[in-house]
Amino acid sequence: MNDIYIDLIISTIIENYGSEEAFYEDRLGVSPYRWQNWKKSRGNLSPEEMQKIKNLFSDYEWMLLQKVLRQTIIYPEKRMIAVSEFRRMKTKIARQWLNIGLATVEILDTKEENNYGQYLDMRVTIHYGEWGFDDIINFRLPAYIQQQIDNEQVALLDWVNDKLEETYNS
Numbered sequence: 001m002n003d004i005y006i007d008l009i010i011s012t013i014i015e016n017y018g019s020e021e022a023f024y025e026d027r028l029g030v031s032p033y034r035w036q037n038w039k040k041s042r043g044n045l046s047p048e049e050m051q052k053i054k055n056l057f058s059d060y061e062w063m064l065l066q067k068v069l070r071q072t073i074i075y076p077e078k079r080m081i082a083v084s085e086f087r088r089m090k091t092k093i094a095r096q097w098l099n100i101g102l103a104t105v106e107i108l109d110t111k112e113e114n115n116y117g118q119y120l121d122m123r124v125t126i127h128y129g130e131w132g133f134d135d136i137i138n139f140r141l142p143a144y145i146q147q148q149i150d151n152e153q154v155a156l157l158d159w160v161n162d163k164l165e166e167t168y169n170s
Helices: 003-017 020-028 032-039 047-054 059-074 076-099 144-151 156-168
Strands: 104-114 117-126 135-142
Touching: 003 020, 003 059, 003 076, 020 032, 020 047, 059 076, 059 135, 076 117, 076 135, 076 156, 104 156, 117 144, 135 144, 135 156, 144 156
Parallel strands: none
Antiparallel strands: 104 117, 117 135
């Protein structure tokens, strides 16, 4: 299995679950042994388990992941920056969509607290009016940004333009 593919998945797992263990134990229900074997291409996960991994990403993010993988094959020097490039492109695309008025941005009401602090989820969406065809980019951000937006009376769009890349990629 492609190491870059695994790196991108692990990065997203840590972003959303705080640790690999929390994901493979709580969400997938697999043993550490099976998880490590899958990561090393020594074992397979079931189709249902693989679907849970794919569901970490929106359809648009999955497509972007595939593009990043392809870039690392064409340009081997990009292998070391694949994860940061994926994250950077998510922010760049979301800002572009918003700046041309193509998408909407919303803070989802799913604030979570765990060992790693509080987080909130932000979603940038292009709506096509057809069920299941919207393009979505998700961001898990530190909860303190909600205070920045509320206290400073900064519009969410302005915050995305000014601070999303810095906050998400730090």
